[in-house]
Amino acid sequence: MAQAGEGRRNGRVTIREVAEDAGVSVAAVSKVLRDAYGVSEALRAKVRASMDKLGYRPLASARGMRGQTYTLGLVLPDLRNPFFADIMTGVNNALERTQYQVMMGISSSTAKLETGVVDSMIDRQMDGIILIGSTETRESLNSIATKKPLVAIGHHDPSAETFDTVNNNDQQGALLVVRHLVAAGYRDIAMLSLQGEPSSILSEREMGYRRGMIEAGLGGAINIAHSPQIMRDVQFATRRLLQGPKRPDAIFCWTDFIALEVISVATELGLRVPQDVGIVGYDNTMYCDFAQNSLTSIDQSGELLGLQATRLVIERINGRSDVEHFVVPPRLVARRSTSRKEG
Structure with missing residues (x-):
């Protein structure tokens, strides 16, 4: 019997070790990782428990080669405004029961920096992108949306057809x-x-x-x-x-x-x-x-804006193509x- 950690690369726990600990096949673990259709909650819970116990983390680069990294890019104008913390809370709450992790970038409210951050997120194969307070043009946002599912928070463009928006009125x-x-x-x-x-x-x-x-x-x-x-x-x-x-x-x-x-x-x-x-x-x-x-x-309602934007970008990742423009009434x-x- 192989010793724990034998054959690991870079000291990482392997999918085979997770399968052995959970008493299931490697294929079953793979299905849980992919959120494949037909996986029972009992199997999902057993595999997740073993992942937590062993500290297993899927290799993002390997996931990217299979078509999905389970990472989302979130672009903020800056870190000083406490309102963005409210949005982040909503994003994190929406992701709590998913496999997704969010990676953050700062645009400093300039289109040039924002473009650079977004390009880096695309290069790193993130599955979807949420922009907050974007200064990009419709043309630029359409270009991003052809490459990755895109949701813009705080960008009023109700005629947009390639990306979703989430706004306060x-x-x-x-x-x-x-x-x-x-x-x-x-x-x-x-x-x-x-x-x-x-x-x-x-x-x-x-x-x-x-x-x-x-x-x-x-x-x-x-x-x-x-x-x-x-x-x-x-x-x-x-x-x-x-x-x-x-x-x-x-x-x-x-x-x-x-x-x-x-x-x-x-x-x-x-x-x-x-x-x-x-x-x-x-x-x-x-x-x-x-x-x-x-x-x-x-x-x-910053938390609601974050929740809705996350819902929409994951729906886009999962194949929805109809556009949605969500508006929160102010109070x-x-x-x-x-x-x-x-x-």
């Missing part, structure tokens, strides 16, 4: 913000938006802000400032707004991560939140609830940062 979310601020007595409402490569998310939010202002009869007060997502630039843009000749009495920020910095700058300038300036974020991340922040924000969560009442 960003225009409606921004409209809810303006309506809320007007109802709370604010009139000089500015928006702090992201400067950089075009993004359908920001375009939709800016459109919703404009719609809300016009709807409230405040079209003449529309004021959209732009800043890169660099803290010193955000601070500069905020000071320019709050120390300008026509200081806004409320600022709607494109994300919570930025809104928290705006609160910090306003406080540093001696302004009271919400009495002197109301502040609203977007994403409803966990930091909004901290007492020192108490930030009003739009909840776009405004009011907190102390906008509690001022008119009169």
